[in-house]
Amino acid sequence: MVTLAEVAQHAGVSASTVSYVLSGKRSISATTRQRVEQSIRDLGYHPNAGARALASNRSNIIALMIPLRTDMYVPVMMEIAIAVATTARMHGYDVLLLTGEEGPDAVRRVTGSGLADAMILMDVELEDERLPLLRGTDQPSVLIGLPADTTGLTCVDLDWSATGALCVEHLAGLGHRDIAVIGEAPAVYERHTGFAERTLDGLRSRARETGLRVLHRPCEGGYDAMAVTLARILDERPGTTGFVVQNESAVEPLLALLRQQGRAVPEDVSVVAICPDQVAVQASVRLTSVAIPAQEMGRHAVQHLVAKLDGRGSDEVVLIAPELTVRASSGPAPAAS
C-alpha cells in the first residue's frame, strides 16, 4: 500500500506539502504541484480513508437510512438511493447504506463513531422516534419526507398535500362529482407515514372546496385485493366516475378490472395516478399522473447536506411542487344518466 510519505519521498518534498497539494488548503507553486501529482500517478497513490478520517475528523461519508419494509414504492426508493449515491459522489462523498432495522440505534452508532459526516433519512413517520436524536446532535441531516414537527430539521419532499389537491382539481375540472381514492396498504396509514396522510388531506380539503365527494380506501397491492376494494367502492358509490390511485401495484389491476367490467377509460371513468412517470407511461392505458420526482428528491437532499457540511445552508423545508401530466386515462365525466 502506497502512503503519503512514499509519495513525498518520490517527489522530493515533505509529507505536508503532498497533503496540501491534495487538499488545496495552502498555496503550492505550480512546479511542485506538478511534481507531486506526477508522483501520485506514478505510484498509484490513494489516500487512506481511515487515517484521513482520524486526522481530519471527517469521513466523507453520508449515511442513507432506507426503510427495511418493501410494502411500498420500491422503485421510488431505489431511484432515490441511486440519485443520492451519484450526487454524493459528485461532491466527493460516499454513501453508507443503513436499513431501518436498527432504528434509532443506527443514528446513535453512526453519530457516535464518526462513521459518517451526515445522514439522510427516508420513510419518515409523522412522529418518528429518530427525530429527537437528530435534534440532539450537531451532525447535519436531511429527511426525505415530512414529520409532524419540523423545527430544527431540514426536509425535502414532494408537496403531497398539493398533489392531492391537484388530482382533485383535474377531475373536478373535467366535471367529475364522485371520486374514489385507492390508497396505499392499510399498514402505511397505521404507521402514520406522512405522505399518505398529507395526500389525503389535500384531496379532501380541495374536494370540500369544489364540492366533490371523496371515498378513500386503502388497498394492498395486487389483483385480488384490488378486486375486493373496487367492488366495495362501486357498491357504496355506484356513481363514481373518477379514481385517484396512490399505490403503484394497484394501478394495473384497477385498469384490468375496469376493462373487464366494461367500463371504458377514459370514456366512462377517469383515472389519475400518483406514481413515477415510467409507470404511468408503461401502463396499459397511458396514465394521467402526478409524477413522484424521486431523483430530484435524492439530489436535493444531498445538495442541502453538502451545503450544511460546508457551513452554508440552514434548516429549511423544501416542498417540491407537484406536476400533473395529462395522458390518456382522464377525460370529461360522462353525462349523468
Add this chain to the structure above:
Amino acid sequence: MVTLAEVAQHAGVSASTVSYVLSGKRSISATTRQRVEQSIRDLGYHPNAGARALASNRSNIIALMIPLRTDMYVPVMMEIAIAVATTARMHGYDVLLLTGEEGPDAVRRVTGSGLADAMILMDVELEDERLPLLRGTDQPSVLIGLPADTTGLTCVDLDWSATGALCVEHLAGLGHRDIAVIGEAPAVYERHTGFAERTLDGLRSRARETGLRVLHRPCEGGYDAMAVTLARILDERPGTTGFVVQNESAVEPLLALLRQQGRAVPEDVSVVAICPDQVAVQASVRLTSVAIPAQEMGRHAVQHLVAKLDGRGSDEVVLIAPELTVRASSGPAPAAS
C-alpha cells in the same frame, strides 16, 4: 466525543485493557470486564471508526456495487441490497453503496483507500472489465452473477441455465410444442449480461432435447412494446401455446393482451414467468413461476465474504437451484385443432 482513554480513566484501567475488553483478543477478568462495560454504558462510548480502521487496517465495511441503470429487475436489486445490508450488520459490517457509474475506478478507489474490506459486485457482465482488477488484488470479493471466466473468483447466482431448462420441461410436460420466450430489453442482451444469455441457453438446449420449438424475442417493458412483440410472435408462429417471460414489466401487459385477444390463460395458452414470487402472486392471473431468490443471493454473498475475511472459505461458484411453483397460469396444451 467520548474516547477510549476516557472510558479507561473512568473505569480505572489502562486504555489497552478497554481495547481488549472490546475485542476479546486477550482474556480479561470478569470483574474488570464488568467495570469497563459499565463505564462504556455510563459514558455512551462508541469506538471511533476512523481510528479503528487506521490502527487495525480493517474498516468493517463491505462495498456493494449496484448497477446504475434501472432497465431491469429493480425490485430484485433492491431486495438484494437490503438483504446484503441486514446480513452484513449481523456480522458487524456496514455497507457502502457504490453505483456502477464509476466502473473499474471505483474498485481501484475502494481497494486503494482501504475504505472497505471487501466488495460485492452486482450486474456482472460476461466479460466484465472490473474482473481483472479484482483478480489482481487480495481484497476479497463476491460477484452476484456469473461472468464467462470464473477462475479465481467467488460467485453467487441463481442457476439461470437450469431455470430456463425447468421452464421448458414444465411446458413440455404439459404437451406444449411451440413456445415463445419474452426476454429482457435488447440492451440487456447487447451488453452480454450473463443471466439473460444463460437462461436462453438453458431453454434452448432443453428444448432441443424435448423436441420443442422456441422463438425468443427481447422486449422492452410496457404495454405498447409488448403488443408489438406479441403480434410478431403470433404472426410468425401462430401455433404458439406456451410463453416464458423473463421481464417483470412485460408480464402484466402480456396477460392483458392475451385476454384482450380472447386467448384464455391457462386454457388456450400457458405462461411461465421468471420473477420474484411477490410479482407472480400479485399478477392478474396467479403465475406459474420460477422465483428469483433475491434475499438468498444477498445473504449468501455476505456470508461468503465474511468467511473469507475470517480466513475461512475459498473461491467457489455457488449456483442456487431454481424452483418452479405451479400456479394458475399453466395447464395442458389445448388439443391441436
Add this chain to the structure above:
DNA sequence: AATTGCTGTCGAAGCGCTTCGACAGCCTAT
C-alpha cells in the same frame, strides 16, 4: 538599508485506536 508582508515549504504534534512485549502475581509440578 531596514522593515513589512507575502508565498511556499517543512517539521512535529497529535487524531483514537490496536497490538506487541513486558511483567507481576499466582498456581502447579517437580
Add this chain to the structure above:
DNA sequence: ATAGGCTGTCGAAGCGCTTCGACAGCAATT
C-alpha cells in the same frame, strides 16, 4: 523450595494523515 507456566494488566509504539506554527526567501514599501 524452585522453576516453569498461566492469567491479567499495563506502557509504548505506531497506523497514515492533517494542520499549526515556524521560517526562509523574495518583493514591495518606507
